[in-house]
Structures are given as C-alpha cells and as structure tokens.
Amino acid sequence: MKPTWIFDLDDTLHHASVAVFPHINRMMTEFIMRHLGINEESATALRQHYWREYGATLKGLQRHHGITPQAFLQDTHPMAELEALLVWQAQTAALLRRLPGRKILLSNGPQHYVEGVLRKMRVRRHFAGVYGVERLDLQPKPHPQSFRTVLRREGLDPAHCIMVEDSLPNLKAAKRLGMRTVWLSRSARRPAYVDVRVRQLRELLRLGLH
Template identity: 55%
Template structure:
C-alpha cells in the first residue's frame, strides 16, 4: 500500500466514466437542449438540433455557443436542460462502485462538464459522496468546459492540487490531452485498441485501475 504522503490524487470524469450516461441520460439532455433552443432562440426544431450539435463540436459545450451567439443566460439554460427529477431515475446504481472507490488508494475528486447541481446530485445518487472530496461542475470553474486549459487550472487551484500528483480518469481522449500537457498522468476508459501518445494507461473498466 502506498503511503498517504505519496498516494495519487484522482480526478474522475462523471458521465460515461463513473456511470453510463450514453444510453438514456444524454439523449434526454439533448432533447431538453433542443427544446430550449427552439423556445429561447426562436428557431425551428431542425435548426435547433443543428445548432446544439454544431456548438458542442465547435466550442466543447452547446452552452458556450449559445452564450457567444445568442446571449443565453447560462444558469437558466443549465437548470432547464438538466432537471434531476427526470434524469436521476435513468441512472443505475451499484453497491460495487462505492466499495471499489473506498479501496482505491488516494484522495478523489469529480471534474465534469456537467452543471454543478447535476454533478452533485448524481454523486449522491451513486452513493459515493463519502469517497469524493469535492465535485466540480462547469459553473463552478467559470463555465469554461474541458478541454480548455483554464478549466483544469481553476479546478487545480480551487482544490489545492499539484498537477504532478494527479491521475485523471476520462472517457474522452481529447480531455486527457490537456491534462497531460499540465503534467498529470492519464487514464483513458475506452474499448479502442490504439491509444494516443498522451494517454498513459487505457482501461476498459474502472476495476482495472487496481493494476495501475
């Protein structure tokens, strides 16, 4: 067992890392976002869907494009498009995850592009709040989404962390590229065979972290 003085600091992404969001949660959030754009940008549904995707691809978050081009109020958008009473029932829980995190040596944080209320609610829903030092959602680090460097540096500063002691665990290789530039070690949760040069370890299950 590594002593606490030398134990790593773990930065975990949330969606599709600590829980599987792709099958049900993301489609529902996308639907809420498209409906929101229809109402508040006053465009037809087809155009709203195009804008949602285009802004996400160009800026890393749909919200960033809506702020820049349409003056959308960020906190209103995040609250309206992430209603937890609808989303939490879609998220499966497991007794294995809290137990596994307890056994993983080192301190742990959650660092997500989701809004703060969403991140905190899911961490509670998963039953892992006792294992997590703190949660960082996008509105807690200046609404600058990963992979922007400013998001990482702000989280590191708020948590009082040295990048050199951090291991970041993500399903997004692009987000890990910034982490590596800042001096973190990187773990990519993926079934892809080839891994980019900035990824230190590729795993297919969180349980594989035990061998790192």
C-alpha cells in the same frame, strides 16, 4: 505519496450515453427551439455545432445569443427526470473506497446535476472536491483553464494527479499540464498522451499507478 485521482463523471462513473445524454440532448434542443424560435432540425444542428466548436452547447449560446447560463443549465438538467435514467456499475462505490488517494470530481455538467448524480449513486462522500461547470467559471473541459482552476483551488501538483476520463481531448489537455492519464475505453488503440487504457473502472485497482 498517494496520488490525487481526478474523475470525469458522464460515461466514466456512470453510463450517461444509455439514457441520460439522449434526454439532456432533447431538453437542450427544446430549449433552443423555445428561446431562438427555430424548428427542431435547426435547433439540433445548432446544438451539435456549438458542442463541436466550444466543447459545450452553452458556450455557443452565450457567445452568439446572449443566453443566461443558469436558466439553460436548470432547464436542460432536470434531476427529477434524470435520476430515473441513471445506469452505473454496482461496485463503483466499493472501488472508490478501496482506491488509495484523494478523489476529485471534474465535470462539464452543472453543479446541481453533478451533485445529484453522485448522491443517487451513493458515492458523494468519496470525493474531497466536486466541480461542476459553474465552479469552473463556466469554462468547460478541455480548456486548460478548467483544469488549472481545480489544481489551484485544491492546492494540487499536476505531477501527482491522475485524470480518469472517457474523452480523449480532455485527457490530452490534462497530459499537457503534467498529469498522468487513464482512458476508459474499449478501443484497441492508445494515443501517446494516454498513459493507461482500461476497459472497466475496477482495473484501476491493479494499475500500480498509486
């Protein structure tokens, strides 16, 4: 049986840390400054604290400040600006086409951003399902419920799924649910909950997992 590949988006399919993440972080900081009436230093510290505490800045803003998700997600992920900042490997589309099995995209980003990035990369057609944070009931990874939502809606058995991620907490959560795990990293170490570590996505074609 061919596996179902569940891919992360940011820093997995494209290099978000180069320019996209810094821009989103600036937009989040500005949003917090406007809506909470605090200075840049305090807003930056709060953004980082909520990201560490909840896995997503939005969760902290919802819980402690009553911020509505839609306004935050739209304001902080302006695709007209972010598209120009995208950096990805030209062979990504060919890799996804050649990789046997169904593909699902699972991201903590908002749906309009996830769809926009995939379209810009011209890889949207390779994914049978695409899940931004709204489709996860605003429950971001690594919360187990985010994975369970995808498994339930797609009718998937976790034992037949392979999670491809750059984030160790997300892989740890996927492994606990019974998935196989692939860590995209240049690190020399490999935690016990990581089945395979790859330096580049193209290595997926020769792993033998499928």
